[in-house]
Amino acid sequence: MAIISVINQKGGVAKTTTSLNVAASWAKQGKNVLLIDLDPQASATRSIFGDQDFDKTIYDVIINRVTPEETVVRSENFGIDVIPSEIMLSGVDIQIAAHFGRERVLKKKLESIKKKYDAILIDCPPSLGLLTINALMASRDIVIPICPEYFSAKGIDLILETLKNLQTGLGHRVGVRGIVITRYKDRKIAREVIEKIKAEYGVRIFDEYIPDNIAVEEAHHQHLPVVTYSPESRASQAYMTLSSELWENEK
Ligand SMILES: Nc1ncnc2c1ncn2[C@@H]1O[C@H](COP(=O)(O)OP(=O)(O)O)[C@@H](O)[C@H]1O
Ligand SMILES: [Mg+2]
Numbered sequence: 001m002a003i004i005s006v007i008n009q010k011g012g013v014a015k016t017t018t019s020l021n022v023a024a025s026w027a028k029q030g031k032n033v034l035l036i037d038l039d040p041q042a043s044a045t046r047s048i049f050g051d052q053d054f055d056k057t058i059y060d061v062i063i064n065r066v067t068p069e070e071t072v073v074r075s076e077n078f079g080i081d082v083i084p085s086e087i088m089l090s091g092v093d094i095q096i097a098a099h100f101g102r103e104r105v106l107k108k109k110l111e112s113i114k115k116k117y118d119a120i121l122i123d124c125p126p127s128l129g130l131l132t133i134n135a136l137m138a139s140r141d142i143v144i145p146i147c148p149e150y151f152s153a154k155g156i157d158l159i160l161e162t163l164k165n166l167q168t169g170l171g172h173r174v175g176v177r178g179i180v181i182t183r184y185k186d187r188k189i190a191r192e193v194i195e196k197i198k199a200e201y202g203v204r205i206f207d208e209y210i211p212d213n214i215a216v217e218e219a220h221h222q223h224l225p226v227v228t229y230s231p232e233s234r235a236s237q238a239y240m241t242l243s244s245e246l247w248e249n250e251k
Contacts, residue, residue: 002119002250003110004177005139010155011126013147014182016043017216017226018239019123020078022143024225025243027079031118034072036083038106038135039125040090047220048075048082057086061109062134063095068113077224081117093130102130103170107138119250128162136166141175143246146197147183148190156201177249178204180242183212208242211235 006019016039023035036058037044045054054073060066061083072081096102114120122135136142144159160176167173179197184190197205213235219226227236 001114001117002141003114003122003139004119004246005122005124005132005135005142005174006145007124007128007132007135007142007159008144008146008155009126009128009132009158010147010150010152013150014145014180014210015039015126016047016123017220018143018145018180018182018210019121020044020047021225021227021236021239022243022246023080023119023121024078024227025240026119026247028227028240029243029247031247032116033080034083034113034117034120035078035080036120036122036135037085038089038122038131039085040087040092040131041125042085042087042089044123045082045084045086048078048223049073049084050223054084054086057084057089059086059088059092062089062092062105068109072113077228089131096130103133103137106134110138128158133162133166136163136174137170137172139174141177143177143180144203145180145182146193148181148193149183149185151193151197153196153200156197156203160201160203176203177246178206180206181209184209185212206242206245208238208245210238210242 006015023033026033056071061068071083124132124135163174211234215230215233216226216235219229
């Protein structure tokens with residue numbers, strides 16, 4: 001059973017795109033997948049369901065006595081179950097800040113539902129605040145999407161430091177599955193950034209880079225994963241290969 005958070009405090013590095021397409025690829029490979037949209041911007045929810053509104057979202061799960069089961073929505077387009085997000089989630093950090101066990105709210109809530117799935121993916125917000133901490137506490141592993149053009153060494157340092165603090169302060173060890181290179185363009189700057197990451201961090205970089213590809217944008221507009229919208233596209237093939245690579249060490 002995998003619970004994986006897709007994290008990076010930077011926006012626009014393809015966290016959501018990676019979450020959606022890994023989830024959909026695993027579904028195509030016959031896995032039972034739940035995607036949790038934990039970003040108040042709700043990009044994953046919008047990409048899957050368009051402007052549809054939901055009675056209950058991940059916000060209610062965290063704040064109210066709502067069970068995750070009550071919020072799950074099926075997406076036939078993606079072949080997955082989804083817990084949608086909404087803008088209300090943006091106030092959650094403050095709402096639960098004074099709660100005892102505030103870092104473990106999501107983890108506790110997922111206990112009941114996780115047995116139903118082969119994998120749960122959590123699409124994190126672009127911050128390392130309490131929502132992301134909740135995602136990390138609920139996860140066994142993380143995947144870090146990095147877009148070479150927006151690379152910041154400080155950004156990776158902060159993520160790794162957060163993981164360390166989690167282990168020492170809260171006794172929870174999160175594994176780093178690896179870095180996914182996203183929106184890759186074969187240019188000198190991208191190659192240099194990748195070399196730098198390899199040299200300076202003991203973190204695996206997945207062999208399959210996700211190329212910058214217009215099909216990704218088009219797929220979002222069609223409310224489909226790129227692996228369904230355009231299976232022959234380079235981005236789709238890369239996401240399928242990455243997803244198999246990611247599953248390899250899964251038991
Ligand atoms: N491989 C890609 N090729 C082209 N555009 C991409 C690719 N991956 C992501 N994008 C686009 O980049 C933008 C940011 O991606 P998104 O997944 O929302 O990032 P994040 O969740 O990290 O903020 C979106 O408009 C998305 O469609
Ligand atoms: Mg996002």
